Amino acid sequence: MKLLSDGVKRLLAVGDDLEAIQRVYQEKLSQMGLAHFLYAEAPCAIPSINHGAVPFFLSCPETLQESYLDAVSLTGDPVILELPNRVAPFTVAEAVEIHVPAEKRGRVLNRLDKAGLGNGLVVPLNARQGRHCSSTVFAAKRGREGTAVLAEATHRVHVLTTYFHQRVRQVLDQRPSARPNLLTPRERECLLWAAGGKTAWETSRILKIAERTVKFHLANASRRLDTANTAHAVARAILRGEFVP
Known part of the structure; x- marks a missing residue:
């Protein structure tokens, strides 16, 4: 319990x-034996991570994200499908x-396990109206x-994640709504489609x-937002209020 209480205290004391x-x-x-996490929001009506789950924070390398998407592409993301039915992890x-x-089922589980994502615990969180987090x-x-490891850590992860989510929402809710935009309208538009899971080619067809x-626009957006890739740029753009997915 010391690990959990220390984590909660530090989350509350770390500032904004x-x-x-x-x-x-x-x-x-990491101290609980957990390697990666994905903290995300998705529209309620969208059944697949490819079409609406927007990562705010993620510690998964991009290759693992791609592996997860590849695994669930067979059927749509089961986590997003199950979120409306759950309040507990x-x-x-x-x-x-x-x-x-x-x-x-076997193919999906094998793909996830091969990517090191077979043992995942999902913590449902309160989100804005019309969305799941x-x-x-x-x-x-x-x-x-x-x-x-997951079975032993479930309670601690649940509590720690609840405080993490609370702190993130506190910071975001305190930020001024009017903030200078870093992105051009076209960069914002390309990022918005990327947030919806569209590839550069798909976006090019949509925008003609x-x-x-x-x-080019996605690379410029990443540079302006000081991020390493498009997924990170989407997350930072949302946190800055550049657009609402």
Whole structure:
């Protein structure tokens, strides 16, 4: 319990620096044997992470994000499908069991496990009206060891994540609504489609511009927002209030 109480105290004391809040959360998760997390919001009506789950913070490398999307592309994201039905934590495997047809279940679970994402715990969180929010944490170990880590850490993860979410919302709610925009309208538009899961090619078809032009605008947006990739740029743009997904 000392680990949990220390984590809660530090989250409450760290101030209004969102990146510092994230670091405390990640540090405490790591001490529980959890390697990565994804804190995201999604529209209620959208059944797939490819079409609406917007990452605010994520510690998963981009390759792991792609592996997760590849695994759930067979059926749509079971976590997003299950979120409306839950208030207590549940595992990714449970969501797969409920929402993935039996004939595809093994393939989805194998893909997730191969990527190191087979042992995931989802914590549903309160979100803005018409949206769902959650933090999904993934065990560092695979197989039965990872399952045991999740089972042992569930209560602590639930409490810690609730405080993490509370601190993030406090900071965001205190920020002025009127803030100078860093992005051009076209950069914002390209990022908005990226937030909805569209590729550069798909966005180019929608906006009727060349794919290389979309990539140019996305690269410029990442540079202006001082981020390493498009996913991070989307997250920072939302946090800055550049757009609402």
